[in-house]
Amino acid sequence: MDMLSCDLDRTNEIPLYEQLYLYIKREIIEGRLHYQTKLPSKRKLADFLEISQNTVEAAYEQLTSEGYLEVLPRKGYFVMASEDLEYVGKLDVPIKTDNVKNESFRYHFHPSIIDTAGFPFQQWRKYAKNVMDERNSDLLLLGEPQGEFELRTEIADYLYHARGVKCSPEQIVLGAGIEILLQQLVLLWDAKTKYGVEDPGYHLIPRIMKTYGRDLYPLQVDNSGVKVSEIARAGIDVVYVTPSRHFPYGTILSVNRRNKLLNWAAEADGRYIIEDDYDSEYRYSGKSIPSLQSMDQKGKVIYMGSFSKSLMPSIRISYMVLPHQLMERFRSELSFNNSSVSRMDQHILAQFMRHGDFGKHLNRMRKIYRRKLEKITEMLKHYADKIQVIGENSGLHIVLVVQNGLDETLLVKKAETANIRVYPLSQYTFEKKYEGPPQIILGFAGIPEEDLDDAITSLMKSWGI
Structure with missing residues (x-):
């Protein structure tokens, strides 16, 4: 034919x-x-x-x-x-x-893509070789429901020194992604529990809550973070926040609002704060922002983190730190669940952390991502009459406010015509009620530094800027 x-x-x-x-x-x-x-x-x-x-x-x-x-x-x-x-x-x-998608684009600006060229394959291979040995045949069997104690010990030590999180290995639960851990948390609370979440925010939360038939209330975000005043008025029991770097805007929850949020949680039994410490490893100016959990005196904060950005998304190892009272409930009600993470992967990561390679890798990648961010923000200054940048002090993505007369649907389509993939803010909003010029989330981590110039130039050209 x-x-x-x-x-x-x-x-x-x-x-x-x-x-x-x-x-x-x-x-x-x-x-x-x-x-x-x-x-x-x-x-x-x-x-x-x-x-x-x-x-x-x-x-x-x-x-x-x-x-x-x-x-x-x-x-x-x-x-x-x-x-x-x-x-x-x-x-x-x-x-x-x-x-x-596994679709091929010349430039892919998804916020979850990392720089794979910087991965320390040699060191990782060494620890994988140590673990994949007949002497460790017991790793072929099921392990502890909370995950391997060796890795939980390393995570507890890292969190204390890097984020000020106070916990013991016994309080940590490992899971194959934040989504798995969230589903376990939902099962610990009554079906009538009402949840509050930042809007815009992590787009998988509404799906999880809808699956379990839970009530979800979207909370507005401004330059000081989530509006705590809305929480009490809405009758929320559990609130999900990203206080150290809001997704996607990158704002930091102010100290005043942190204290208000902690006081709100302490006022009643059954109130909790889920702290997703999103992108906290990659702050490029000033000191690291203390975790909300480090300020908690009443056992009201559930701290969550992941190795997706700091190491690799495919490893699927996330963790949560439960307050003592919730940890007791987890053991009594959910300990029948086997850990969803490969035991061998857990031991490889534990050795990687124990010997200092994780810290070295973070320091190296922080420098690489800082250079990329500085380069991309400097380039965008040439388009300042049409482009406003939000969240340029940390993380692996920025938000562009585009003022060229096109709506976000056209911006995405025109970029795709140039073989470039970008993501609109509406993909991460729950009510889709935000007003003003269209906003595009631009993840820069996965694009080689030497290609950033052409990537931004080509994107602006596709938008007629």
């Missing part, structure tokens, strides 16, 4: 390779692509559809693995007869997701 006329929707959340895969699959099932029909080469189809060869290859390989196509060496891809297939079922409707 000459070519496949597939209408790809570049504004759709479904990746391009998946759209192409679904199109070809449908053509085969419905009999429009016949047995032994040769498909266009990857290069020709990529040129025709104006997509990358990697996108075409991903679609072809998926179809081959499912038996819809066969590949003949030096000849190409050919359609299998539908009657020769064991079973052809109804096409699944793809589930939309907000996760980072």
Whole structure:
């Protein structure tokens, strides 16, 4: 055949390779692509559809693995007869997701992407080799429900010296992501518990609360952080905050509001504060902001942290520090849950921390990210008449307030036309009621320093600035 006329929707959340895969699959099932029909080469189809060869290859390989196509060496891809297939079922409707797609962009500004080039593979490999040994065969068995004591000990020591968090290893619970730990917390409280969360904020919280049928109240944020006055008026029992660096604006919860928040929690039994210490490792000016937990005298703060930004997202190791009274309830009500984190990964990380490599890695990455942030903010000064920058003192992303007459949907689409992926603020708001010029979240960590100049220039050009 000459070519496949597939209408790809570049504004759709479904990746391009998946759209192409679904199109070809449908053509085969419905009999429009016949047995032994040769498909266009990857290069020709990529040129025709104006997509990358990697996108075409991903679609072809998926179809081959499912038996819809066969590949003949030096000849190409050919359609299998539908009657020769064991079973052809109804096409699944793809589930939309907000996760980072494996879609290829020239520049990807997602706030969760890190600089992988800075990862200390040699040191990590050394500790992995130590752990992956017959002498540690017991690690093949289930471990402690709270996670390995060795890693919890290292985390407790790190939190005390880096964040002022006062806790023992016995108070720490490990989980495969903040989401897993949040779900465990929800199970500790009554179904009538009302939750408050910053808006805009961490976008997975509403999904978790909706799944469990819990009431969620969005709390407004200003230059001093979350508005504590709203909490009491709304009758909230548990509030989720990012006091050291609000996501996504980067604001710091003021000392006055911290004290008010702690006093609010201490006024009644059943009130708690979940402190997500988001991006606290990456502050580039002034001293590190003390954790809210370090100020807590009444056991009202649940401290949460993760190694996703400080080490790697794929390791899926997060932790929470529970006050003593909640820790007792956790042991009595949830200790039947086995730890969701690989024991071997836990021991590798424990050795990595114990021998000082984690601290060295943080210091090195902090310098790299600071240079990137300084470079990107300096470049954006050239566009100050159209672009305002928020949150430029810490973290791995900034927020751009864009004033060029385009709305956020057009800004995202025009960036994608230039093969650049950016994320609108509305993706992280719950009520979507914010007013004013559109705002774009720009994660810069994953873009090589030498490419930042072209990345920003290309983005501004796509927006007509």
